[in-house]
Amino acid sequence: MASVSECFERLRDQGRCALIPFLTAGDPDLETTAQALQILDRSGADLIELGVPYSDPLADGPVIQAAATRSLSNGTRLEDVLQLVKQVSPNLRSPIILFTYYNPILNRGIESFLKDISEAGAKGLVVPDLPLEEAETLLRPAKEYGIELTLLVAPTSPSNRIAAIAQQSQGFIYLVSTTGVTGMRSQMESRVKDLIAELRQVTDKAIGVGFGISQPEQARQVMNWGS
Structure with a gap:
């Protein structure tokens, strides 16, 4: 493995x-x-x-x-x-x-x-x-x-914290797609696209988007955003 x-x-x-x-x-x-x-x-x-x-x-x-x-x-x-x-x-x-x-x-x-x-x-x-x-x-x-x-990046994470998490996280960076808890959401928060772009400015590590991804269209959307 x-x-x-x-x-x-x-x-x-x-x-x-x-x-x-x-x-x-x-x-x-x-x-x-x-x-x-x-x-x-x-x-x-x-x-x-x-x-x-x-x-x-x-x-x-x-x-x-x-x-x-x-x-x-x-x-x-x-x-x-x-x-x-x-x-x-x-x-x-x-x-x-x-x-x-x-x-x-x-x-x-x-x-x-x-x-x-x-x-x-x-x-x-x-x-x-x-x-x-x-x-x-x-x-x-x-x-x-x-x-x-x-490590996890939240939608509310400020830029300096995002950079620190990106530096220390191993394997990949877990980007939380929504505020609150896990569970299905009908649509993705627009902040996710901005967070992916911000992470891409400071790291080339893989980004995994989680919390609320329940539909193929949502997975395709975050993929197109660069995760």
């Missing part, structure tokens, strides 16, 4: 954008999640974002919150997610990017968490509530374990 960066480099050479679907681990159960990961991999996913269920998912809308609640009600814990990744990742072409909040990482211990997800086979990490000012606490050890930590 290639790294996140290697995957984006290959796509760039092919002149393609990346398709990165999202799943919540353990919803409706871990066996179904394992099957879904393999189906997505066979069906054209370039990378796969796997959400670790959490009881207080501040960045997530009602759909993903409900998925996390169902998963937790089934007894899914971080250990189960790691075992799932370890079981499935050797059979996948698409790198797995774990999506989790900061508190579970701190509870486990940063070094232990990164070591464990690396040994399980994850290649990337997204932590939506990680402040930029604390990113270095994860960035340095993540590199040691071969985990690429991707």
